[in-house]
Amino acid sequence: MNEKIIEEIRRKDKEVLKRLKEWAESILEKAEKEKDLYIELPTRTLSNVIWDEEKGVILMGEKLSRRYFLNIAHAKRFLQTVWVASRIKELVEEGITSSLRDLYYTVKFTIPGTRENLVDEQRESDKAIEDLETMLNVIREEFHIMSQGGKGHLAGPIEIEERVPSPDGKHRVTEVDGTMLGMGGWAIPPIVEPERVHIKKVEAEFVLVIEKFASWVRFHEDRFWDEYNAIIITGGGQADRATRRLVHRLHYEFKLPVYVLTDADPAGWYIYSVYKQGSINLSYLSPQLATPAARFLGLTISDYHEFKFPPTVKIKLKEWDIKRVNELKNYPWFKKKEWQREFELLEKEQFKMEIEAAASKHWRFISKDYVPAKLEAKAFLP
């Protein structure tokens, strides 16, 4: 890895360390001056979540909360946040990537002189990380923390220079040509920030996101990416953050339209919703992870009729589906009439349908007929 790239990675790390340090110093300063030591941070409850109609994103509002060191209800969380910050400093300084779960164990110790653990549940250290993300305006990947990872796969006309820094100094660079990959494609790494995943060249005209890995293989084997000049991505079910972040980057940095293909059921539509908007709980991350301009390609219950599928593909709805679709109905981005119609149709006809059902027509119906027809007709849902 050449010096320029190493410098680029270090620059980001230095910036993060600078913010951590300034934040810590501001606390120290307050501690010396004020009796009532506190940290102030954006409120992350539903009451502070805003639906920005125009931009089409959920955003964090302006409300701030204070966490007092000398308030018995706040003290522990105050301490947790500070401790987690110090662990994060180690990660960034030492160039180590770790996971939420690992971090949890590094702060799960008994506070000396007490019988109290600093944290008992991972939820607590996760919350502390979220605190720091919002206060410092840094995403956890920039703290070198991965969530899950290992689920995303990609192929298509794209060239990537993946830079893999090593805590022991043996950095390396991998060149990825998305048209020359094996059957598993490129394993989307757990952190895809620009300084690590440098996208060199994109010839594709759009991104097709496919819910499941096995269906993605169908498109990959059929060289859909070649025939339609597209990047094909799967998150392997519910997508991890890295996959969503990469879709986001492809849209914003390369202006690629994003189309999403899922099962025709509330679970599939929710997966679309997460690519598009993120989850309501993590709304403050929407600016980095969401792709509000994503469009839904299919499947819908209308497609069942449109494409004349045989009745044997129908799967009876479960109670869970009904419950879920009622939740979806209330999401701001699903308020559009096209979606409301689909939700009603699902409830009326009482069945759902999977991507794999397309095989009932013929093996390659999904990649050779269905998706091309939808693209041709621009038959997308908002």
Add this chain to the structure above:
Amino acid sequence: MNEKIIEEIRRKDKEVLKRLKEWAESILEKAEKEKDLYIELPTRTLSNVIWDEEKGVILMGEKLSRRYFLNIAHAKRFLQTVWVASRIKELVEEGITSSLRDLYYTVKFTIPGTRENLVDEQRESDKAIEDLETMLNVIREEFHIMSQGGKGHLAGPIEIEERVPSPDGKHRVTEVDGTMLGMGGWAIPPIVEPERVHIKKVEAEFVLVIEKFASWVRFHEDRFWDEYNAIIITGGGQADRATRRLVHRLHYEFKLPVYVLTDADPAGWYIYSVYKQGSINLSYLSPQLATPAARFLGLTISDYHEFKFPPTVKIKLKEWDIKRVNELKNYPWFKKKEWQREFELLEKEQFKMEIEAAASKHWRFISKDYVPAKLEAKAFLP
């Protein structure tokens, strides 16, 4: 892709087609000669499962079952098997790879002139595939059928030539250098049969299998594969068939010892068990998927004491853990006293422990201290 490779892939396909054809002809022949048309196949119930102590594998016994066309209890299954065989013939002839779920939909149709579906549940088409695997002595990957896939990752001193045939004739070859990969490693493809995944060169001295992706990243980022000359593999939790098959191939074709690292709990030990022996229900596949010589590196409850972990890493057992460990106790390969001791220790101390708990010592304790110490001491369980 050069002609020689294409020929190699076709040779396997031709062999499979030949077996399918001979099998179909034998049925036709019987149909003409005998009144009582049947197919005969190895029994796959537990009563026909044999534990081969010496080889250390579960095998299918010699018992055969007959399925009669004119027996009302057998007729449907007879028909399902024949239909599924005809679908498989399409896949192999056309060079298409598909999934169990897709195949299910291709045979889920209403039998003309009746109100009966050929299959109603995926279980039925899966069983038909298993019938054909055992009768023709072919594994389903050779039928071009993948199960799940997309979960396995690999890195280390290994060179692989991955051949990706295309149903439309645009075959390609990808060269994989396991020491030059990105942070996600090589995405283990859903089918790793030798004609598709040609292992060119292995310099590694052993294989380390790591239960979870995030823990695998720790070893990958620390270049464990470089320092210890090892191939590191993860199946991302419960491994898919492709990952197990690849571990099997590395052991049998390259004589590499295999060490497995999981959580210290019944779920982790079961994951080890599946790499080692396969599942009891699919015992007939053990010869292709299992690696009975695999050794368990850790974690164990003994390690908690040995490595002086802090008590905060302990996780209280759930009812499920107790139930599971009682099942494990009766697996033939867990009858060894070392394992029985660990099971008893778990029950006595009533806690379990995760790989990530190692971070309680320091971020890189698992890759820099724990695993090296275990390897050095050859402290493996059978």
